[in-house]
Amino acid sequence: MTGVRTTCAYCGVGCGVIATPQADGGVDIKGDPNHPANYGRLCAKGTNLGETLSTVDRLLHPMINGVQSDWDSATTLMAEKFQTSIREHGPDSVAFYVSGQLLTEDYYVANKLMKGFIGSANIDTNSRLCMASSVVGHKRAFGTDTVPGTYEDLENADLIVLVGSNLAWCHPVLHQRILAAKETRGTQIINIDPRRTATSDLVDMHLGIKSGGDVALFNGLLNAIVDAGAVDQDYVDQHVNGCDAALSAARETSLDQLLNLTGLNSDQLDAFYAAWIENKRVVTIYSQGVNQASDGSDKVNAIINCHLATGRVGRVGMGPFSVTGQPNAMGGREVGGLSNMLAAHLDIENPIHREKVADFWNAPTLPTQAGLKAVDLFDACASGQIKALWIMCTNPAVSMPRANDVAAAIKNVDFVAVSDIIAKTDTTKLADVLLPATGWGEKDGTVTNSERRISRQRGFLPAPMDAKHDWQIICDVATKMGWGHAFAFKTPSDIFAEWAAMTQLSRDAGKDLDISAFSMMNDAEYDALQPVQWPIKSDHSDTRFFANGGFYTSDGRANMLGIRPQSTPQIANTKYPFTLNTGRVRDHWHTMTRSAKSPTLSAHMGEPYCEIHPIDANALHIKPASLVCVESPHGSVILRALITDRVQQGQVFAPLHWTSLWASKARIDTLVPSLCDPYSGQPELKRAAVNIRPFAANWFAFAVCVDEPQPSTPYWAKAQTKSGWRVEMAAKGAPLDFITFAKSELGLSDEEPVVYEDKNTGQYRAAFMRDGRVVATIFAANEPVALSRTFVVNAMNSGADHNLLAGIGGADQPDQGAIVCTCFNVGANKLATLVQSGKASSIAQIGDAVLAGTNCGSCRPELAAIIHRHAPKIAAE
Incomplete structure (x- = not known):
């Protein structure tokens, strides 16, 4: 099959991708050499998009109160609940919380429905959290x-x-x-x-x-x-x-x-x-x-x-x-996806702008003031102000600050609908109605990247089972609320053409956003649309702004502002003396609903962790690879300690990705307060005051298994591998019956184990056989288990049982360490040995020797760090 040119589903760089379905059901992914965002380059996440397309964990049917239903019943119920709430409590009793991962066409109809027809500005987005x-x-x-x-x-x-x-x-x-x-x-x-x-x-x-x-x-x-x-x-x-x-x-x-x-x-x-x-x-x-x-x-x-x-x-x-964090954060800004703006960069507080938008949409009413921003929106859910809530394509029970409180707030709302592609998330389990949406590879529409470049996402897979596109779901609900005439879109190109025509309002108002040249676009032209930056200029001249002034203020001049530093910038205190910084890891994305499906991506970082400075770790008696409890006034998590001078003394870092599906207690944003910027409403997710202490575990285990494990220990973290799963576990005491425990945790039944036991050191090792093949291996000890995890995972992937219980390969299979290059499965130990030997002193030479860094290039900074740490020292003359 011919490759389909589309756009990556991850960050706001907006890379072009060529996706080619294969005869075996897989999809070949390559960077698009003609796309001006990436010219063929892809990072590890983009390169491995093909591994994320299975429907194993997908939401495939509408669900009402946990029972499979149909579209007519689900959308009828939603329309009735929204109409009842509006009738009894007013339009501001309804709220939408949407996502920078929606396509612009989805975003546009959601904004049109809420602001133009429901008549409330209570539509906000997870983009509030990033830009x-x-x-x-x-x-x-x-x-x-x-x-x-x-x-x-x-x-x-x-x-x-x-x-x-x-x-x-x-x-x-x-x-x-x-x-x-x-x-x-x-x-x-x-x-x-x-x-x-x-x-x-x-x-x-x-x-x-x-x-x-x-x-x-x-x-x-x-x-x-x-x-x-x-x-x-x-x-x-x-x-x-x-x-x-x-x-x-x-x-x-x-x-x-x-x-x-x-x-x-x-x-x-x-x-x-x-x-x-x-x-x-x-x-x-x-x-x-x-x-x-x-x-x-x-x-x-x-x-x-x-x-x-x-x-x-x-x-x-x-x-x-x-630079924006999400693939369509910019597109959401363009169509008014934030609660304090109108589409086409128009201002909700401006009565002339409101009149123009209302006339364009032929809308019955438009809100006269900004709606609730994300943090305030979920506080309103907690207080009972919001009676009906629709969450689309996002997981706020994990990603919002005070995430535990947000989960409770969602649960408090009388009626909650969630549109998602994944059946089980921390947010979907709180919904009354679940709506199966299409995902990347199935959807058609546009996204706008960080440089204002509009690119097409094109579908190359059929929608699975009952899944529908988000714009279709929104239009179905709007129609059942009585506004079908305004939402009679048949294709994404219909929506895009209307949206493009609307940007004429921006130009008429002396604003910057203008793609009105596309307002007469038909389906064929839309399908053929090439990546293009706005504003669309007929002469294709420079699309930069402001070199010669021309600002969009009342006098056409820019404003420099008198800015003063915060008077009390430090947030740590006696009870919570450390400052927590949060962020991403290289190969995972947001709350992992997509990236965790890729075994290749999980090989880089398969477990949540906390970076702690060596001086702080020593003072707190925290050992490398031990577990720590990190606490704030709002919650607590358990993480693996990574002792490193990459963080400053008094500060710690933890990644934000892990959810209750992937770890026992690692939802980082449960720690973060809802302190917000007074102008933007964006929460301070990068700083939280926390306390740290060792987690009192004295029994640890690592297992690799074919079937998905169901761990129940106080600490666990699991990740997918090529042939199954890996899981880390820890508890305050060893199980009374190790084999019974292992079978329960690893989803086993009658499989007979081969067991190794050393009572003096507290070590237990067992391999379980099914039909002549090892289907699970578990290693346990009274301290963090020391073995070559990469060797065990690779041995299970390949079906090689030799030396499996030893936990390390023979002389011909040295422990290559944690995976650095996911493209070619090259580990840190292997790279360090290569550099120490003098056989590679540059990234290019590493690439020549073991291919690391020659494909997506995401590992190149880590390769440079390995060279810096391990290059042979030349004695001074």
């Missing part, structure tokens, strides 16, 4: 939510500054693009992050800023710009307001305060400021470390202030650049 502060910063500075630059600027910059962005793991293809620029044209890269990450390993300068110190740092930069005479006075005079006020606010922070707030020394500050000032082509890339903060909007404007003062915006190789 709402950027929206505020852009609107305050530029007059509208405009990303000024393009990805090409990354390859034309002389200096790239990464702020709060682990680009190497979270946006690997963009990271590869800037590394290519570094190699070919000498682009300097500076990384600003409290934690030393994979991104830090390939940069020219890493600034280990104190958590919360970004405003002070960039105010200091603004001062340095002025002191060095680097202000572009012509640009400021012609195009910028507020420069004096911004500088006056920045001057209020003394040097001593700046050093204290940032945690940096004078030499570091001088080096950073000099590099920024001396290299005119500067791009400042920022992500969640900036946005996910109670002063996130101010951080954004502190960055933008520096670019406006120097006129470094909208020109080749220059500008502030917000």
